[in-house]
Amino acid sequence: MASQPPSGYRWGLRAVIALQCLLIFAFVYQGLSAPGPFGPRLPAVQGDTLWLESHGALHQFDANGRRLQQIPLSELKISDGPTSLQFTQAQVFWVHDDSRVHRCDLQQRQCLPVELAGLDSRRSYRWVRVSDDESEIIVSDASHHRVLVYRRDAVTARYTLARTETEGLRFPNQTLQVGPSMWVANTNRHEILQLHTGPDGKAARQPHTITYPDLRPGRSFPFAMAQDPRGQLWVLVAGPNMQNADLLIMNPQLRPERVIPLAPKQDPNAITLFQQHMLLTDMSNFLVRRLDLYGRVLGPFGDASFQAELEAARNQAQWSRRLPTLLMSSIGVLLLVALWLAWKAGELRQLRGTAWRADPAATAAEDEDDDTAPTGPSAAPTVTATTTAPALERGQVTMVKALPGSTRTRRRMLLVTDAVVLLAIGALVYWAWPQFYQHDCAPGKACAPWMPYAFATLALLPLIPSIAVRRRLKALESIRIGTDGEQVQARVGKKHYQAPADQVTCTRQQLLIGLGTVPLRLNGQALFDEEALRHNIINRLPQMHMADSPWHPGWLVHYWKRGGWRGRAIVIGMGALCGLWLGLMLR
Numbered sequence: 001m002a003s004q005p006p007s008g009y010r011w012g013l014r015a016v017i018a019l020q021c022l023l024i025f026a027f028v029y030q031g032l033s034a035p036g037p038f039g040p041r042l043p044a045v046q047g048d049t050l051w052l053e054s055h056g057a058l059h060q061f062d063a064n065g066r067r068l069q070q071i072p073l074s075e076l077k078i079s080d081g082p083t084s085l086q087f088t089q090a091q092v093f094w095v096h097d098d099s100r101v102h103r104c105d106l107q108q109r110q111c112l113p114v115e116l117a118g119l120d121s122r123r124s125y126r127w128v129r130v131s132d133d134e135s136e137i138i139v140s141d142a143s144h145h146r147v148l149v150y151r152r153d154a155v156t157a158r159y160t161l162a163r164t165e166t167e168g169l170r171f172p173n174q175t176l177q178v179g180p181s182m183w184v185a186n187t188n189r190h191e192i193l194q195l196h197t198g199p200d201g202k203a204a205r206q207p208h209t210i211t212y213p214d215l216r217p218g219r220s221f222p223f224a225m226a227q228d229p230r231g232q233l234w235v236l237v238a239g240p241n242m243q244n245a246d247l248l249i250m251n252p253q254l255r256p257e258r259v260i261p262l263a264p265k266q267d268p269n270a271i272t273l274f275q276q277h278m279l280l281t282d283m284s285n286f287l288v289r290r291l292d293l294y295g296r297v298l299g300p301f302g303d304a305s306f307q308a309e310l311e312a313a314r315n316q317a318q319w320s321r322r323l324p325t326l327l328m329s330s331i332g333v334l335l336l337v338a339l340w341l342a343w344k345a346g347e348l349r350q351l352r353g354t355a356w357r358a359d360p361a362a363t364a365a366e367d368e369d370d371d372t373a374p375t376g377p378s379a380a381p382t383v384t385a386t387t388t389a390p391a392l393e394r395g396q397v398t399m400v401k402a403l404p405g406s407t408r409t410r411r412r413m414l415l416v417t418d419a420v421v422l423l424a425i426g427a428l429v430y431w432a433w434p435q436f437y438q439h440d441c442a443p444g445k446a447c448a449p450w451m452p453y454a455f456a457t458l459a460l461l462p463l464i465p466s467i468a469v470r471r472r473l474k475a476l477e478s479i480r481i482g483t484d485g486e487q488v489q490a491r492v493g494k495k496h497y498q499a500p501a502d503q504v505t506c507t508r509q510q511l512l513i514g515l516g517t518v519p520l521r522l523n524g525q526a527l528f529d530e531e532a533l534r535h536n537i538i539n540r541l542p543q544m545h546m547a548d549s550p551w552h553p554g555w556l557v558h559y560w561k562r563g564g565w566r567g568r569a570i571v572i573g574m575g576a577l578c579g580l581w582l583g584l585m586l587r
Helices: 008-033 303-343 347-352 361-372 408-432 451-459 463-474 531-538 553-564 562-585
Strands: 043-045 049-052 059-060 067-072 086-087 092-097 100-105 110-114 126-130 136-141 144-151 159-165 171-180 182-187 192-199 203-209 221-227 235-237 246-250 256-260 268-274 277-282 289-293 398-401 480-483 486-490 494-502 503-508 510-513 516-519 545-547
Touching: 043 268, 043 277, 049 086, 049 277, 049 480, 126 171, 136 171, 144 171, 182 221, 192 221, 192 503, 221 268, 235 268, 235 480, 277 361, 303 408, 347 480, 398 545, 408 451, 486 510, 486 516, 486 531, 494 510, 494 516, 494 562, 503 553, 510 553, 545 553, 553 562
Parallel strands: 171 221, 503 545
Antiparallel strands: 043 049, 049 059, 059 067, 086 092, 092 100, 100 110, 126 136, 136 144, 144 159, 171 182, 182 192, 192 203, 221 235, 235 246, 246 256, 268 277, 277 289, 398 480, 480 486, 486 494, 503 510, 510 516
């Protein structure tokens, strides 16, 4: 007989599964191709103009906030996540990008890396400051807890490492040159550190702790600062997650004086002095705040076209943040639809397999239909070709073996799944590895060097059960079941099970022998020649207990009635755990 075409429910199920695959692909693609920061950041003053980076481009403004030009970062071969920006000439700026310091020429639209000894190539946040004549480069290497000072050789024009400051530093960020002293935002030491270098080359240290009662709880991590013409220091002080910073003003003696509230939801990330105003870029809220030197908040900086672009970038960022939730919600809804379609199409029943023995009521109904069938000459004769298996004598031993290669497809799918999981683990380790040296594991304490390796090892642990499952699937192909009509024996791998037939339970998926389990099917997929299994094993054992429900696995009843005291202990223990869980949930 020709096979029936799939029903409408089956076609709908296939369409839903295909749509789920597309959504999962979109979720992965969105995560891999998500752009970097959208909002304004990295302000840099050049003469009477201000430069900053926002939504993938460099923007130049005049003193009135009118945008003069816009240069996409892609034209300069710069990524969308540089960590430092400074101009030394009208057409020359320095930037830290892709773990290297670059000198860029705007006229030629070219950025060339500068070779600096001692800087590794791993992902890291660094603040770079260059002298006006480009003879000195100061790099705050935050993840290595040091400040590196490079000077240019007058003959070779190459930069060599002049000195390294490490004592007392913990994730140093922005630096300022104030007279002969260098000020460092010593972030995880919660202080502004003054370094005075003497004639002998040794630096005298004078820390100024960031403590003030008006700072919000947890705000004790200074990371950016700017000095106004009166000598006051304006400092951005963040919380442990380096977000939602407060603005603290310190007097010329670096004593905290007051905190300036900016907005209910403020998240400034940089500060600079420009045309007698303090400008604070807020990447999360997509604006550049402008304050006078008395701390009064003025209107936002930038012209109408720039504000419109910021609003568009804000909407894009909001949708980017919502997209994973929308995708996961859509996948969840489609999963429920797929379950309903699978139920209507009969796929869920097929997962449990068909009954091993025919339903007596259905057999009786078929016999009645045969008795009432027409017998006249007009009735077409029905010829049924059946092959009657020879009867088995009592005491004769019969045995069945699992089909070779019956789990091959499942093992191959498991290998594909392992490959996908391994890629996901690799991406997770690649993202998390820098966190161990870019953050403290405890206040003022670095993470131990072995911790990233331990994390990578723990991330690989999910593959161990997969290896065990693959070995288990391979062992299923060696299953043997035998009976003499009274006893049932089975071997699964190296395990042997034996029990009288009246103490064995047969479900649609497995044989339950004592506390052992002998699989007969894997989610409806046959492991044996089922006709041979019925004839040689199941039909020979009328005294064997049958659990033919397509939904109930039958093992609880088997453990309680035929599992001995250990089976009853398992059932009681599981009942106690379920009761404890319900009690905790209902408290």
